[in-house]
Amino acid sequence: MKRENILMGPGAVSFGGVVMHDADGISADIDSATQDIRSSVNGKLDTIKTDQQGKVAFTPCGVLDAAILALLFPRQAPVIGGSVFGAEDTPLVVNGVDGKEVTFVNVALTGIPDLNLSTVKTAFGQAEFTALIADGMKPSDADAFYKTAAVPYASGYPSADGITGTPYKAAFGAMTLPDTLDGWTVNFELSLQPVTTDDIGTVDMLLTDVAVRASCTPLGKSTADILSALPVPKLRGTSTRTNNDLVITGEGGGLAVTLCNAALVTGPLKWGSTDLRIGQLGFVAHRNPATGQLYSVALAAK
Numbered sequence: 317m318k319r320e321n322i323l324m325g326p327g328a329v330s331f332g333g334v335v336m337h338d339a340d341g342i343s344a345d346i347d348s349a350t351q352d353i354r355s356s357v358n359g360k361l362d363t364i365k366t367d368q369q370g371k372v373a374f375t376p377c378g379v380l381d382a383a384i385l386a387l388l389f390p391r392q393a394p395v396i397g398g399s400v401f402g403a404e405d406t407p408l409v410v411n412g413v414d415g416k417e418v419t420f421v422n423v424a425l426t427g428i429p430d431l432n433l434s435t436v437k438t439a440f441g442q443a444e445f446t447a448l449i450a451d452g453m454k455p456s457d458a459d460a461f462y463k464t465a466a467v468p469y470a471s472g473y474p475s476a477d478g479i480t481g482t483p484y485k486a487a488f489g490a491m492t493l494p495d496t497l498d499g500w501t502v503n504f505e506l507s508l509q510p511v512t513t514d515d516i517g518t519v520d521m522l523l524t525d526v527a528v529r530a531s532c533t534p535l536g537k538s539t540a541d542i543l544s545a546l547p548v549p550k551l552r553g554t555s556t557r558t559n560n561d562l563v564i565t566g567e568g569g570g571l572a573v574t575l576c577n578a579a580l581v582t583g584p585l586k587w588g589s590t591d592l593r594i595g596q597l598g599f600v601a602h603r604n605p606a607t608g609q610l611y612s613v614a615l616a617a618k
Contacts, residue, residue: 327412328471329374331423331445334383337474338374339438342410344418345371349517367517368455370420370447370462372408376429378438378479380571385613388429388443391506391526393608400424400508400521405451417467420447421459426508426521431573431613433564434499435481439571448518455516482570482616486532488578488599489560491545497533497592500564502573504528504611528601528611530562530575534594542583542594556581562599566616574612575601 329336349367352360376384401424408423427444453460484500486493507525510518534542547556562578564571579602584595603610 323414323416325412325414327410327469329372330409330411330471331425332387332406334387335471336374336384336387337377337379337471339377339440340375342372342374344410344420345373347371367512368449368461369518372410372420372423372445372447373427373442375442376440377474378440379474380439380478380569380615382615385571385615388425388440389504389611389613390425390428391523392610392612393603394523394526394610396523396525398523400426400506400523401448401451408445408447411467411469411471413469415466415468417465419463419465420445421462422450423447424521426506428504428506430504431502431571432499433481433484433502433566433571433573435483437481437499438479439481446521448520449516451519478569482566482568484564484566484570486562486564488545488562488580489558491537491541493532493534493537495535497535500530500532500573502528502530502564502575526610528575530564530573530578530599530601531596533592533596535592537594539585539593542585542597545580546583547579547581557602562601568616569618570616572612572614572616575599576604576609576611577602 327342329342347369348365350363351366353362353364355361405422408420410418423445426446429443430441431439449455450460455461505527508521509524511520511522512518550556556579557577558579559577562575564573578599580597580599582598585593586595601611
């Protein structure tokens with residue numbers, strides 16, 4: 317075995333014309349779904365292929381750039397029932413520093429990364445992309461799922477500018493949250509319905525829901541502040557919405573994140589010798605009925 321034949325090394329991802337660098341590696345899982353063919357006489361006779369998908373996952377290293385934000389945080393005013401893959405195939409390219417390149421020819425973002433809003437954390441959690449067979453092609457067609465090439469590394473290197481965190485403050489109606497125990501976490505969940513054909517398998521995915529939630533452990537707030545913000549007085553069966561946005565903003569840079577029509581749904585209290593009185597608050601976003609907007613993620617003013 318020759319050393320040069322043992323392939324290792326990092327790379328970079330290009331999707332939709334935007335180059336992204338990872339924090340701790342890029343993974344590409346090729347998932348060929350199968351089904352057993354059985355007989356009551358001798359059990360499993362064969363295993364047949366039923367679908368072809370791939371998952372590309374990585375944690376962006378934290379560079380805050382408008383183009384990266386637009387790519388990683390789409391569907392801010394989601395179209396329910398709309399195609400996730402769209403009318404045209406979008407390739408995802410993994411360009412290795414060793415000059416080996418892999419292109420997945422038909423890819424969509426199917427896992428929006430969590431946001432970590434803190435002075436000491438980089439911004440992004442793991443992003444996930446799904447690869448399918450190219451539109452109008454069969455798995456047996458050349459380059460229907462992926463293609464490889466020997467291409468010199470040309471994806472550049474990330475800058476450290478803007479990667480480190482910044483203090484974040486939040487406002488929710490009349491309540492301000494000037495500081496937290498360890499920052500804010502914002503979670504995004506896409507619900508998707510596969511579109512399949514008998515000939516090809518999965519050819520698209522439809523968006524069925526988008527959920528956005530935010531949480532923090534606040535400091536400097538009283539028990540009365542939290543109790544008055546919870547939907548305790550609301551009658552059973554009534555909406556928890558307050559018509560107030562939750563706005564989380566970095567001071568002097570970072571990100572500005574808004575959860576539209578937010579509701580505070582959890583606000584635990586604790587009594588103990590070392591416990592903070594206010595536990596982790598949980599907020600959930602709802603659409604703005606006038607604009608259809610559910611959330612926004614943008615660069616904060618410096």
